[in-house]
Amino acid sequence: MTSSPHVTIIGAGLAGLAAARALHHAGWRTTILEARSRVGGRAYTLRDGFAEGQYAEAGGEFIEDIHGRMLALVQEFGLALDPVRGMDEWTRRLALAGKHGEADEVALWGFDLAAEIEQMWRELAKLGTAVPDPAQPLAAPQAQELDRQSAADWLTGLALHPLTKQTFTARLRSEYLAEPHQLSLLELARWGALYYSDPEDEGASFRVRGGVDQIPRRMAAELPDVRLGAVVTAVQSNKSRSWVSFQQEGRQNSIETTCVVLAIPPGPARNITFDPPLPAAHQTMFHKLNCAPVTKVMIQYRRRFWEEWRWRGSLLTDLPITCTWQPTMSQPGDSGILTVYTGAQAGADFSAMSDQGRIVTAVTQLDQLFPGSAALVSHARTIAWLNEPFSQGGYALFKPGDVTAYWQMLRQPWERMYVAGEHTAVHQGYMEGALESGQRVAEEIKKRWN
Numbered sequence: 001m002t003s004s005p006h007v008t009i010i011g012a013g014l015a016g017l018a019a020a021r022a023l024h025h026a027g028w029r030t031t032i033l034e035a036r037s038r039v040g041g042r043a044y045t046l047r048d049g050f051a052e053g054q055y056a057e058a059g060g061e062f063i064e065d066i067h068g069r070m071l072a073l074v075q076e077f078g079l080a081l082d083p084v085r086g087m088d089e090w091t092r093r094l095a096l097a098g099k100h101g102e103a104d105e106v107a108l109w110g111f112d113l114a115a116e117i118e119q120m121w122r123e124l125a126k127l128g129t130a131v132p133d134p135a136q137p138l139a140a141p142q143a144q145e146l147d148r149q150s151a152a153d154w155l156t157g158l159a160l161h162p163l164t165k166q167t168f169t170a171r172l173r174s175e176y177l178a179e180p181h182q183l184s185l186l187e188l189a190r191w192g193a194l195y196y197s198d199p200e201d202e203g204a205s206f207r208v209r210g211g212v213d214q215i216p217r218r219m220a221a222e223l224p225d226v227r228l229g230a231v232v233t234a235v236q237s238n239k240s241r242s243w244v245s246f247q248q249e250g251r252q253n254s255i256e257t258t259c260v261v262l263a264i265p266p267g268p269a270r271n272i273t274f275d276p277p278l279p280a281a282h283q284t285m286f287h288k289l290n291c292a293p294v295t296k297v298m299i300q301y302r303r304r305f306w307e308e309w310r311w312r313g314s315l316l317t318d319l320p321i322t323c324t325w326q327p328t329m330s331q332p333g334d335s336g337i338l339t340v341y342t343g344a345q346a347g348a349d350f351s352a353m354s355d356q357g358r359i360v361t362a363v364t365q366l367d368q369l370f371p372g373s374a375a376l377v378s379h380a381r382t383i384a385w386l387n388e389p390f391s392q393g394g395y396a397l398f399k400p401g402d403v404t405a406y407w408q409m410l411r412q413p414w415e416r417m418y419v420a421g422e423h424t425a426v427h428q429g430y431m432e433g434a435l436e437s438g439q440r441v442a443e444e445i446k447k448r449w450n
């Protein structure tokens, strides 16, 4: 098939791999250039240093029951899933305003917080009805008006207790990596429509047993030409060809190709020189759209002290740590790991700390809630995605005005360039979205160049 067109894909995250795989299966020649020494990008499992063979996800972790592409790959590769309880998992145990306990402890909170949280989800479902098709937010009747507002505007207008709003704010910080005023209300409505349309359905989440990185590694293993440690620096195009320049092992190389898939986040894309330059609208988009700050601290404890507290490890809080859960819920061993997940402003603050400083801060805040836990720590690892040069953040954040400004542009090819990545997807912010975007560009390329 050497006469078939050749596609160069920049980035071996799930988006780039999905594009390459779809094209390869259709008989196309593909090359993936990946800056890191591993595939998977933000799908990255950490194993080193944890006792008893335990592991934790540094990036993408949960697969929702509506993530059909991810679930199909799990099945295709013969992998197993470990279930995680649905929405309820995240809002059962709370630490707010100096109090700490289960959401349904009326005496503790002074009102029925659990019932108000249920009401909160119903409000979100109602908001979601403003976006009849989450894949077409611009077609929503009030699209412009909603996009001008923020999640904070909406929260302010709800007749709910301040602690309920605080719970939802912690959820926004951990799910969207955003302070409420930073998130477009249109994007929140889109999220409500996609994931919370039925408030009675708690949904189900899963983890890949053994680590999510098995998926990108299995995808890459099928592909003939995946080059690691290859940092793309420039793309040049004329009417008939493109050339992609990259640094590998200290040498400058170039590939001649039919077309190019840019499957990297917006931050790293700003470091690539395009000749001819990007169209003005794309340039603005790449400079204005950003992935939001997030850090994970994965703390291994010699024993699962949380069981003594009848706690499963999941917590939402107004403390800077923001959110925790237990990746070892279905893993064997006496030890257990808690992941501390910190987004939005606290995520930016945590990103500015040294790794050691961040670990100590997380361990200390947990020790304040669960006295004695710090003495049980055996190992910890951490990652600040904002500081990763080839990611520059967790996932894309659509601020007020961004959906109407960039939604169309994000998917538009120009010249011989196609854009993929979670930031361009309907399931934005998820591994599912990365796969969705890769499959979309593969279809666009097949249509145009066949």
Ligand SMILES: Cc1cc2nc3c(=O)[nH]c(=O)nc-3n(C[C@H](O)[C@H](O)[C@H](O)COP(=O)(O)OP(=O)(O)OC[C@H]3O[C@@H](n4cnc5c(N)ncnc54)[C@H](O)[C@@H]3O)c2cc1C
Pocket (backbone or CB within 6 Å): 010, 011, 012, 013, 014, 015, 016, 033, 034, 035, 036, 039, 040, 041, 042, 043, 058, 059, 060, 061, 062, 063, 230, 231, 232, 233, 263, 264, 265, 268, 269, 272, 294, 295, 296, 385, 390, 391, 393, 394, 395, 420, 421, 422, 423, 428, 429, 430, 431, 432, 433, 434
């Ligand atoms: C902390 C965290 C938690 C998350 N939790 C979840 C979750 O629970 N569930 C979920 O579904 N999703 C989650 N996500 C989101 C999910 O991980 C991402 O949406 C998805 O992995 C993004 O895939 P991608 O292919 O678009 O980008 P990436 O995975 O970022 O892939 C881009 C690739 O491009 C490479 N690259 C960058 N610049 C260059 C260059 N110049 N030259 C060559 N290569 C380059 C990078 O090294 C990278 O490998 C999480 C993400 C983070 C960070």
